[in-house]
Amino acid sequence: MSDPERAMLLSxxxxxxxxxxxxxxxxxxxxQRVAxxxxxxxxxxxxxxxxxxxxMARIASVQVASPREVWSTSRTRAGISRREYDAYMTGATRASGLTLKDPVTFDAPVPLTALRATGPxxxxxxxxxxxCDDLQLMAMAAPSADSTLRGVLSELVPA
Structure with a gap:
């Protein structure tokens, strides 16, 4: 899988x-730094x-900077309070702010039990x-997944 085809799983x-x-x-x-x-x-x-x-969503941009700088540029869009942010960032010297775009909710979420039923x-x-192996397992775990997830998987998994 080349870099343009790379996907991320974000908890x-x-x-x-x-x-x-x-x-x-x-x-x-x-x-931590996200590249x-x-x-x-x-x-x-x-x-x-x-x-x-x-x-799913797509990355629009990534800012890697000090926690203070990331907060300064993202505080109104991060969906958390300053107190939560500071508690989360305690001890961190670098932070990443992932700006996300084009969010899509799956009609049929893929539960952890289904993901584990296809393999580790x-x-x-x-x-x-x-x-690629991870994405193929997801495709097997979600045979009835909505068209958005199928489209993403087909885009990322080579034929």
């Missing part, structure tokens, strides 16, 4: 997944109690890049 709390998919949260912040080019597909894994891939699957603590 987020259900409240943040909902806000991203609703378009009210357009920046996701992370404590993903604009256009990268981001599959959103909503953590417990949802435990499912619920939708472990949701990331924060995020991870997906390999």
């Amino acid at each position: 987020v709390h259900p409240r943040f997944a909902t806000a991203i998919l609703a378009g009210s949260k357009t920046v996701e912040v992370r404590r 993903a080019p604009p256009g990268t597909a981001v599959l959103l894994y909503a953590t417990a109690p949802t435990m499912a891939i619920v939708g 699957f472990h949701p990331p603590q924060s995020y991870r890049y997906l390999k």
Whole structure:
């Protein structure tokens, strides 16, 4: 899989997944450097109690800077309070602000149980890049997935 075809699986709390998919949260912040080019597909894994891939978005841009700088540029779009942000960033020297665009909610979320039924699957603590094998397992786990997810998978998985 070449870089333009790379996809990311991003673990987020259900409240943040909902806000991203609703378009009210357009920046996701992370404590570590994220290197993903604009256009990268981001599959959103909503953590417990949802435990499912619920939708996707695309990366519009990534800002890697100090936590203070990331907050300064993203505070109105990050969907969290300053107190939450500061608690999350405690001890971090670098932060990433992923600006997301084109959010799409899947009609049929792909539950963790279905993902694990097709092979070993472990949701990331924060995020991870997906390999072709990962995407093929997702396709098998979601045979009745909506057309958006099928389209993303077909775009990313070589024939």
